[in-house]
Amino acid sequence: MHSLAQRANTLSSIITTGVFIVMILVSILTIANPPILNNQIRFKSAKPIVSLKNTRNYGATKQKPKENAKFKFDMVADFNDLVDWNTKQVFAYVYVEIDNDDSNNNDNENADKIVIWDKIFDDKSKMYFNQKNIKSKYSLWDYSPELHGRTGTFKLGYNIQPHLGPLTFGTIDLNQTITFPEIKV
């Protein structure tokens, strides 16, 4: 601490150490209080439209066109419970869990999960979402050849990104199961 350079060095060292301690403390606090979404989410999807697509962007090959599904749904969701002082943004996505022949009913690890819609909520004052007739952003197609006749369950996944600390993931069942209809010509 004798000279200017030594004092600058010591001061910056103290500040850096303090910043690290505070970062660790805040991330421990964030891990210790995982946010839970208490509000019931209201979700209602119309019957999906299944159609045949011929381009590779929709999973088709030269020989075989692929069955794709489109959705239209209404959703009311309040994400205010997920926000605390450390939250940067919330990423919410709706996906369909299609039953797979390989998987047992108890084991959902192998079920096909396909995201149809997502949204980033980065404004803490606009966490309430209420919209009707939302079109699905992403076309649903699966690797298995047929889509019609299979059943799918709607689920909402969310992903809370904090300023300091790890990501938190969560899933909510949207309580709707659909059977994919025949191909619309």
Add this chain to the structure above:
Amino acid sequence: MDTSQLERFIEFPIDFKGQQLVERISYVLITFGFIISLFFGFALQDITYSFYAFIPFVLLSIIIVLPSYPAYNKNPTVFLKRPVSKPINIEIN
């Protein structure tokens, strides 16, 4: 201005008591700043405000700690004086 003066000007030296004081001041100020800014951010429910509230504390500690104020040079180290060499008297009886 000779070289020793120039070195002194660049170095901004402070004495030992001043060094102890400066270290204590910087620890107390930074700890205090962290506590205040964290509470500030928690009160406003946004951790980015804590970050902005901490910047003034950093600037304040730089202003207080870095220059060599006269207050940090109040107790200069006193060195022993070089013993005065006396002419050696050799008495021959």
